Amino acid sequence: MKITVASGKGGTGKTTIAVNLALSIENSMLIDCDVEGPNSHIFFNDPMLKLKDVSIPAPKFDLDVCTRCGKCADFCQYNAISIIDEKLLFFEELCHGCGGCKIICPVDAITEVEHNVGLIEKGGTVDLTLYHGLLNIGEPFGVPIINELKRFAEGSKVTIFDSPPGTACPAVETMRDVDFCILVTEPTPFGLHDLTLTVDVIREIGTPFGVVVNRDGIGDDRVDRYCERENIPLLAKIPNDMEIAKLYSQGIPIVKGLPKYRELFKEIFDRIKEMV
Amino acid sequence: MVKELAIISGKGGCGKTTFASSFAALAKDHVIADADVDAADMHILLQPEIRTR
Numbered sequence: 001m002k003i004t005v006a007s008g009k010g011g012t013g014k015t016t017i018a019v020n021l022a023l024s025i026e027n028s029m030l031i032d033c034d035v036e037g038p039n040s041h042i043f044f045n046d047p048m049l050k051l052k053d054v055s056i057p058a059p060k061f062d063l064d065v066c067t068r069c070g071k072c073a074d075f076c077q078y079n080a081i082s083i084i085d086e087k088l089l090f091f092e093e094l095c096h097g098c099g100g101c102k103i104i105c106p107v108d109a110i111t112e113v114e115h116n117v118g119l120i121e122k123g124g125t126v127d128l129t130l131y132h133g134l135l136n137i138g139e140p141f142g143v144p145i146i147n148e149l150k151r152f153a154e155g156s157k158v159t160i161f162d163s164p165p166g167t168a169c170p171a172v173e174t175m176r177d178v179d180f181c182i183l184v185t186e187p188t189p190f191g192l193h194d195l196t197l198t199v200d201v202i203r204e205i206g207t208p209f210g211v212v213v214n215r216d217g218i219g220d221d222r223v224d225r226y227c228e229r230e231n232i233p234l235l236a237k238i239p240n241d242m243e244i245a246k247l248y249s250q251g252i253p254i255v256k257g258l259p260k261y262r263e264l265f266k267e268i269f270d271r272i273k274e275m276v
Numbered sequence: 277m278v279k280e281l282a283i284i285s286g287k288g289g290c291g292k293t294t295f296a297s298s299f300a301a302l303a304k305d306h307v308i309a310d311a312d313v314d315a316a317d318m319h320i321l322l323q324p325e326i327r328t329r
């Protein structure tokens with residue numbers, strides 16, 4: 001089974017929920033897809049070791065062969081290629097590496113070269129394997145690394161994906177093709193606002209989902225009322241417990257320092273199992 | 277004089293919007309741009325009147 005932990009708003013507790021859920025259930029593994037700032041590994045003491053580089057194919061143009069016909073420029077959905085005044089311009093930072101220009105070129109003027117965008121590391125503990133990706137500084141698209149990371153999910157295990165924040169491509173990619181999505185929010189106007197945006201996106205994607213309210217008690221009950229009105233299952237509430245905050249500030253998972261919370265995470269998993 | 281000030285952070289939820297809105301409240305002649313186009317939240321704090329869309 002594949003479960004993604006996501007949220008529109010940053011800092012709501014995605015990583016906390018993902019790590020503690022993975023530690024509370026049997027036969028699980030954890031994949032941190034926040035390739036711009038992975039944090040899950042901080043909860044574990046063991047070092048992350050490099051597993052592989054991630055590259056995307058980038059076109060290389062043979063300008064002696066190229067007729068400047070413009071078919072590749074017309075094809076490119078991201079405007080990475082332009083023909084202006086018989087000059088071919090390639091904007092590498094816009095290229096998504098789809099390889100379409102090479103296929104479309106009628107005179108075979110395009111070959112592909114590997115363009116490194118980041119890497120994947122592996123770590124965790126003896127009981128729980130953790131993978132994460134790191135996007136190179138200056139690279140705009142984390143999606144190729146997320147796609148590569150998702151391939152490490154083992155069919156026999158419960159894979160927990162920790163999503164990047166937001167509602168754009170990297171978050172969408174992490175919420176797609178999974179069995180269930182947990183949306184983490186906080187009971188504040190900001191949490192509610194960004195939750196509604198994420199709900200709009202995930203309904204478009206079609207992944208079944210439910211909500212976990214983190215730091216319950218700091219705000220009001222508007223997230224509860226929103227979920228009730230929208231018929232969204234409220235999976236659990238994590239209380240605004242000073243002991244949890246203390247553990248977090250020391251980089252210790254909740255269920256390691258406060259084992260009583262293991263039940264709460266098991267219940268979240270049981271409710272998800274009923275729904276998928 | 278400071279002309280453009282960017283408020284950023286690697287980690288989410290650590291207080292960018294809170295910090296930026298507080299600075300905005302202190303500045304006299306200012307323009308605020310919420311560049312978090314995925315999930316902009318500044319309007320919740322400042323409650324601006326929308327003039328054009």
